[in-house]
Amino acid sequence: MTIAAALGLSAAAFAQTQITGAGATFPNPIYQKWFSEFRKAHGDVQINYQAIGSGGGIKQVTMGTVDFGASDAIMTDQQITEFKAARKTNILALPTVAGAAVATYNIPGVASGLNLTAEALSGIFLGKITKWNDPAIAGANKGVKLPAADIVVVHRSDGSGTTFCWTDYLAKVSPEWKSKVGSGASVNWPLGLGAKGNDGVAGQVKQTPNSIGYVELIYAENQKMPFANVKNAAGAFVKPNLASITAAAAGVAKTMPDDFRISITNAPGKDAYPISTFTWLLVPEKSADANKGKVIKAFVEWALGPGQAFAEPMTFARLPKEVLAKELKALAKVQ
Amino acid sequence: MASQAPTLQDTRATRVSGLRSFFNMDGVAQALVWVAGWAIVAITAVLVFELWMNSAETRQKFGFDFLFSTTWDPVNGDFGALPFIFGTLATSAVALIIAVPLGIGASIFLAELAPPRISDALTFCIELLAAVPSVIFGLIGIFVLVPALQVMVPWLKAGLGFLPIFSGAFYGVSILSAGVVLAVMIVPFIISISREVLMAVPRDLREAALALGATQWESTWQVVLPFAKVGVIGSVFLALARALGETMAVTMVVGNTPKIQASLLAPGYSIAAVIANEFPEAGGIQMSALIELGLVLFTLTIIINGAARLLILATETKGAK
Numbered sequence: 001m002t003i004a005a006a007l008g009l010s011a012a013a014f015a016q017t018q019i020t021g022a023g024a025t026f027p028n029p030i031y032q033k034w035f036s037e038f039r040k041a042h043g044d045v046q047i048n049y050q051a052i053g054s055g056g057g058i059k060q061v062t063m064g065t066v067d068f069g070a071s072d073a074i075m076t077d078q079q080i081t082e083f084k085a086a087r088k089t090n091i092l093a094l095p096t097v098a099g100a101a102v103a104t105y106n107i108p109g110v111a112s113g114l115n116l117t118a119e120a121l122s123g124i125f126l127g128k129i130t131k132w133n134d135p136a137i138a139g140a141n142k143g144v145k146l147p148a149a150d151i152v153v154v155h156r157s158d159g160s161g162t163t164f165c166w167t168d169y170l171a172k173v174s175p176e177w178k179s180k181v182g183s184g185a186s187v188n189w190p191l192g193l194g195a196k197g198n199d200g201v202a203g204q205v206k207q208t209p210n211s212i213g214y215v216e217l218i219y220a221e222n223q224k225m226p227f228a229n230v231k232n233a234a235g236a237f238v239k240p241n242l243a244s245i246t247a248a249a250a251g252v253a254k255t256m257p258d259d260f261r262i263s264i265t266n267a268p269g270k271d272a273y274p275i276s277t278f279t280w281l282l283v284p285e286k287s288a289d290a291n292k293g294k295v296i297k298a299f300v301e302w303a304l305g306p307g308q309a310f311a312e313p314m315t316f317a318r319l320p321k322e323v324l325a326k327e328l329k330a331l332a333k334v335q
Numbered sequence: 336m337a338s339q340a341p342t343l344q345d346t347r348a349t350r351v352s353g354l355r356s357f358f359n360m361d362g363v364a365q366a367l368v369w370v371a372g373w374a375i376v377a378i379t380a381v382l383v384f385e386l387w388m389n390s391a392e393t394r395q396k397f398g399f400d401f402l403f404s405t406t407w408d409p410v411n412g413d414f415g416a417l418p419f420i421f422g423t424l425a426t427s428a429v430a431l432i433i434a435v436p437l438g439i440g441a442s443i444f445l446a447e448l449a450p451p452r453i454s455d456a457l458t459f460c461i462e463l464l465a466a467v468p469s470v471i472f473g474l475i476g477i478f479v480l481v482p483a484l485q486v487m488v489p490w491l492k493a494g495l496g497f498l499p500i501f502s503g504a505f506y507g508v509s510i511l512s513a514g515v516v517l518a519v520m521i522v523p524f525i526i527s528i529s530r531e532v533l534m535a536v537p538r539d540l541r542e543a544a545l546a547l548g549a550t551q552w553e554s555t556w557q558v559v560l561p562f563a564k565v566g567v568i569g570s571v572f573l574a575l576a577r578a579l580g581e582t583m584a585v586t587m588v589v590g591n592t593p594k595i596q597a598s599l600l601a602p603g604y605s606i607a608a609v610i611a612n613e614f615p616e617a618g619g620i621q622m623s624a625l626i627e628l629g630l631v632l633f634t635l636t637i638i639i640n641g642a643a644r645l646l647i648l649a650t651e652t653k654g655a656k
Contacts, residue, residue, distance in 0.1 A: 052615060053615035053616050054616060055615060055616035055617060055618050056615055056616070058618070059618065079618075150504070152506055157586065157591035157608075157612045158611075158612040158613065158615070158616070159409075159612065159613045159614075159615060159616025159617060160616065181410065182410035182411065183410065184409055184410045185409075185616040186409045186612075186613050186616065186617075186621075187408070187409060187410050188406065188407060188408035188409065188410065188411075189592075192592070193506055193508055193590045193591070193592060193602050194590060194591025194592055194602075194604070194612075195508075195591065196586055196587065196591070196612060200587070203477060204506075204507075204508065207477075207481065207482070207507055208506055208507065211506075
């Protein structure tokens, strides 16, 4: 507190407070950055975050073993009912940043710039398109020499928010996928090899010629792996990057429900990358310890305000202004 | 007073000796080992109880169908264990087929043929191998073994491709790859235990066989090995138990695909691997299904341990005749 005062920061002082959170692994890097930056302004607040997975985050915040949770998947109605029954208060699911799942591939002779339509992607992952030179793929890639080789599909074997985003997209664009497979953190894959984690999928794709898999955008960029442009709802082939993910988030801003539980896959908008997703912070409306509630509220306010500036340098897409404004309004309920 | 004194001393003496026998560690040691012994039983009982209670949802919903269904659909809540049971047994079988001849051969060399200094040095290396974390074996599997298999499998298919177990496309990750990685992991157990057992065979037996005109090989094969059989079988089953429960190394090279396919070159899935993969994000009935899988693996291990006991019993009675 004295340090904060000495630095001339206009920080409200909290009593020495320790906050714990747990949940999604995908936003872990930006959350850790936020916590350390927030601590610079509020020396008396320490926030610990365990990246144990979205399912674990929802479970722990429901049981009250952590002060807040985080999830890459939208909380289901049943999960919310369970939370209310256990904690006697409502839970706010607030989008913090956005990310994307990208289709990474290893096709000998195709170094980059592959275009994939929704029909091609769902066909490949359903096992109906089995060769790279299938007209459904070749039609969108004029001038690219695609081999007549069998496609090898690689997917995540561990339950993951990336899989949720990927299958949520496929279920939206393909009725057959929706009825046969559905969406979830782990699903009953029609075909393909399962690999553990982003690194497992990336490694398998690198080692297997003619393969395709999906990983988080950040991971594909760090590993310098090629990834496909995907045709979005407006009919444009869009390269996945931070701008096109934010555009997807902006695409749903108008239809944003009051509880923020909305998927941004296949979002409208010419520039929107269609396999994008929010990641949510799960904040109880009323914390058992009033001081903790105050601290969490201050932190989220900061993360959704000045904190957004830290997102892009760390390859996370920042949220559009309209969404942030709506969230800050909802945050008023937290105590 | 004089007559009372001895009585007093007597009682004190007995009390002191009782206390002394307690404090000179006999009693303490006895209590400690008693607790240690029963703790193992208690831990096992709690484990089974927890697995049983927490898998109630799927046990009631699927009953014995859980063991025979091949569907694993977390989205629609339909679960069956058969592909995982198959994958667990198949990878372990491949591992044993490779590791048993290799392990017993190596232990015979170390116990019977190698000069003591070389034997000790090699044994040290083998015990080091047993201490390597399994994730390292998985990484070696991905970066060394899988690329090597990708070179070797076309030859295998050229020669033996007519067999269903070597048919179909090969992507590097497969039942075979997992079996080979497991073999490397379990071979140190077989070698180091079998070597100890072989070394414990009385020297007189060997000398008697040699004196009767047996060659070194005949003495080893017909006298030493039969004598040590129980211990060697024990080492194999200990290795098998490790193979059945191995998680990390298997999930990295097995392909994680819950399907039953005849080919060893096809990807598969094991019980331990699916539990590790799906547990963190599981909830509701999927959690129950994963816990029931744990129960299945536990039962599988009990059955195999029971079979080992029976096998040892059978060989012992035969030897007595």
